[in-house]
Amino acid sequence: MRYEFRWGMLLEQPYFTWIVDAIATTLHLALLSWILALAIGIAVGVMRNTPSRALRFAGALYVEIFRNVPLLLQLFLWLYVFPELLPKHWQLYWNRLDDAPYWTAVIGLSLFTAARIAEQIRSAILAIPPGQFKAALSTGLTPFQMYRYVIVPYAVRIIIPAITSEFLTIFKNTALALTIGVAEISSVARKIEAWSFKGIEAYTVASATYVCTTIAVIVLMGWVEKRAYIPGLIKREKSDA
Amino acid sequence: MTQPIVAIRNVCLDYGGFRALDGVSLDVNVGSRIVICGPSGSGKSTLLRCVNGLEPFQSGEVFVDGVGVRTCKDLPKLRLGVGMVFQHFELYPHLSVLDNVTLAPMKAKGLSRREAEEKARHYLDRVGILDQADKFPARLSGGQQQRAAIARALTLEPKVMMFDEPTSALDPEMIGEVLKVMRDLARDGMTMLVVTHEMGFAREVADEIVFMDKGRIVEHSGVSAFFAAPKTARAREFLDRILLKI
Ligand SMILES: Nc1ncnc2c1ncn2[C@@H]1O[C@H](COP(=O)(O)OP(=O)(O)OP(=O)(O)O)[C@@H](O)[C@H]1O
Ligand SMILES: [Mg+2]
Numbered sequence: 001m002r003y004e005f006r007w008g009m010l011l012e013q014p015y016f017t018w019i020v021d022a023i024a025t026t027l028h029l030a031l032l033s034w035i036l037a038l039a040i041g042i043a044v045g046v047m048r049n050t051p052s053r054a055l056r057f058a059g060a061l062y063v064e065i066f067r068n069v070p071l072l073l074q075l076f077l078w079l080y081v082f083p084e085l086l087p088k089h090w091q092l093y094w095n096r097l098d099d100a101p102y103w104t105a106v107i108g109l110s111l112f113t114a115a116r117i118a119e120q121i122r123s124a125i126l127a128i129p130p131g132q133f134k135a136a137l138s139t140g141l142t143p144f145q146m147y148r149y150v151i152v153p154y155a156v157r158i159i160i161p162a163i164t165s166e167f168l169t170i171f172k173n174t175a176l177a178l179t180i181g182v183a184e185i186s187s188v189a190r191k192i193e194a195w196s197f198k199g200i201e202a203y204t205v206a207s208a209t210y211v212c213t214t215i216a217v218i219v220l221m222g223w224v225e226k227r228a229y230i231p232g233l234i235k236r237e238k239s240d241a
Numbered sequence: 242m243t244q245p246i247v248a249i250r251n252v253c254l255d256y257g258g259f260r261a262l263d264g265v266s267l268d269v270n271v272g273s274r275i276v277i278c279g280p281s282g283s284g285k286s287t288l289l290r291c292v293n294g295l296e297p298f299q300s301g302e303v304f305v306d307g308v309g310v311r312t313c314k315d316l317p318k319l320r321l322g323v324g325m326v327f328q329h330f331e332l333y334p335h336l337s338v339l340d341n342v343t344l345a346p347m348k349a350k351g352l353s354r355r356e357a358e359e360k361a362r363h364y365l366d367r368v369g370i371l372d373q374a375d376k377f378p379a380r381l382s383g384g385q386q387q388r389a390a391i392a393r394a395l396t397l398e399p400k401v402m403m404f405d406e407p408t409s410a411l412d413p414e415m416i417g418e419v420l421k422v423m424r425d426l427a428r429d430g431m432t433m434l435v436v437t438h439e440m441g442f443a444r445e446v447a448d449e450i451v452f453m454d455k456g457r458i459v460e461h462s463g464v465s466a467f468f469a470a471p472k473t474a475r476a477r478e479f480l481d482r483i484l485l486k487i
Contacts, residue, residue, distance in 0.1 A: 135331035142349075154333070157335055
């Protein structure tokens, strides 16, 4: 029996709504997780360079755990084990939550990616000339202000390319959320195949979603990189080394 | 008699067994201009960093305007009174020159943006680079960058200015413009603590010279006395080498 293509069925209901919803879910799941990952990653990356041993240790522990346990396993842990550890009334609340799998995916993806971003931030901070820290402190900034206004903005500009690739990774990793029941584009493709036996069409849409978004992100971040480009920033890094 | 604005009392600093400062004492009186010189590794930069609490030291004490650095609970506030200029300028590369200068006045001193910019423009004008205010530091020449860094320190209106070899990273043709700014500052009565090997500047501007070697002050005298006849052999040797090179 030959496979009969029927691309038109992708525009029929309920498939069309499923696909649109799934693409939307995939996009905001990735975006939200990435923003959280960025915030947590910066905080942990800074912790790893502070004079406080306890903070440095906590930061290192975080990175080693979240970077090295496979993401799939982390998602299962968050979905099945984590709620068991919550106090009773929180547990009830969590179980009643309709989008528990979605939020589980947000937590899992952002904490996993944060560990990777923290490493980038940490090495970017190490690449900043020590005089920058001294200069900032010498003008009366507190250590927090120094990081907030000088060190972190500097470090983030150094790692913009890395942050872009982390977004692309997180975006592809959203596919793993299907294992915990999030209706993102990969899982919906699978569902459409089960309903209609039109697997090729469905998986093509899913793949196209990833490819198109990736291209869009690369173009967008190229633009951001140009906007945030600071004359002398990278050059100085090299000439000092 | 007024108390010295900076009083360094018997400061000792070890870097894991290596003695970088070995019982250094020095008074900086209001309005005085002290030049510190000495061979590489003698502890000049380290000493400046002790004054504003950037480098923790093991014993002794530094008083800034009567406040002990080692016991100080509010170092950021103490540092507002001590301007510092670095060999490599250390402007923030991601901020425009104007933002470099207004950052600390706004965040550390709590000035409004308007007040901070007004002050910043005043001092940028004073060092002669007001027209560069909106550029990024890397677009400026070395001399202009160092003048911007001086303006950044001045805008906080410190009681004393410290310079750590402010001209030694500059091309010869730019040294003059930075020294001129420093000379003007001295003429206006700024209290200055300057690490430099520019002996012409020292002779003209300083009233005291401190010569350091191996973490100690080995000679501390008036300018004319120092240049006429250094008391110690080490200082004489050093001076000969420096002056011959020029
Ligand atoms: N963070 C540090 N850790 C260990 N040793 C240090 C550190 N900073 C400085 N030293 C050492 O302390 C000594 C004094 O250094 P310092 O930078 O104060 O010298 P300097 O007089 O400013 O020299 P230069 O003319 O080269 O700038 C040097 O031998 C240096 O190697
Ligand atoms: Mg030095």
